[in-house]
Amino acid sequence: MPYAAVNGTELHYRVDGEQNSNAPWIVFSNSLGSDLSMWTPQVAAFSKHFRVLRYDTRGHGHSAAPQGPYTIEQLTGDVIGLMDTLKIDRAHFCGLSMGGLTGVGLAARHADRLNRVVLCNTAARIGSPEVWVPRAARARGEGMLALSDAVLPRWFTAGFFEREPLMLAQIxxxxxxxxxxxxxSNCEAIDATDLRPEAPGIRLPVLVISGTHDLAATPAQGRELAEAIPGARYVELDASHISNIEQADVFTKTVLDFLAE
Structure with a gap:
């Protein structure tokens, strides 16, 4: 498995679509509690047109989990550092939830490294201390198994739970x-981050995707984000929080169409 030493942290990453060395790059960033495998439904379609870079956010998957708390500066810096390591000058970026928050930070602070940005099921300010402080404490004190029954039902609609038991078991x-x-530590990074003052300064082409049934990053928050970013467009899918999996085909087409403009 490929790793890169970035900002003092070993980050696990994966590249697809290398057969076309002149293709543009796209970076995918995972949600809290997932890893780069969450983008599997998109890889085949995107690798036909792009060099696809997926990575495990620090503290997730096979990446290292250094002592926290983490910060949005670290999460965005990890992306820039990984791009530097792989000699990627500019790339499109697509992030979901925590990955979307990372995308807001990148678009606001590192616009010279990005082309088009897709912000999915996210907001410039996600949740509140009432959500994140006890969530972090429970993860440390009771472990992830104790959290799973509370968190995962918020990721997908009830219908998806019934239809896709194998996929849900993998997730x-x-x-x-x-x-x-x-x-x-990532809960603490999200809790400490409020990018609402910076969003209006974003000058890149941006697509915001929300899920109609999303309780974690609501459609109202998605619309607020899109309205704050000059020229951003907004699309709402019939999904809950992990829209790229629940509505994989329409998600993929929506993003590809946006990137092809």
Missing amino acids: RDVFVHTDNEGYA
Whole structure:
């Protein structure tokens, strides 16, 4: 498995679509409690047109989980550092939830490294201390298995739960094996981040995607984010929080169409 030493942290990453060395790059950033495998439904379609870079956010998957708390500066710096290591001058970026928050930070602070940005099921300010402080404490004190029954039902609609038991078992497996400290430290990074003052300064082409049934990052928050970013467009899918999996085909087409403009 490929790793890169970035900002003092070993980050696990994966590249697809290398057969076309002149293709533009796209970076995918995972949600809290998942890893780069969450983007599997998109890889085949995107690798036909792009060099696809997926990575495990620090504290997740096979990346290292250094002592926290983490910060949005670290999460965005990890992306820039990984791009530097792989000699990627500019890339498109697509992030979901925590990955979307990372994308807001990148678009606001590192616009010279990005082309088009897709912000999914996210907001410039996600949740509140009432959500994140006890969540982090529970991850540290009780572990991820204890959190899974509370968190995962918010990721998908009830219908999806009924239709896709195998896929949900795989997603649950990733969640419960996420490092306790890494998860908690990312909760603290999200809790400490409010990018609402910076969003109006973003000057890149931006697509915001929300899920109609999303309780974690609501459609109202998605619309607020899109309205704050000059020229951003907004699309709402019939999904809950992990829209790229629940509505994989329409998600993929929506993003590809946006990037092809």
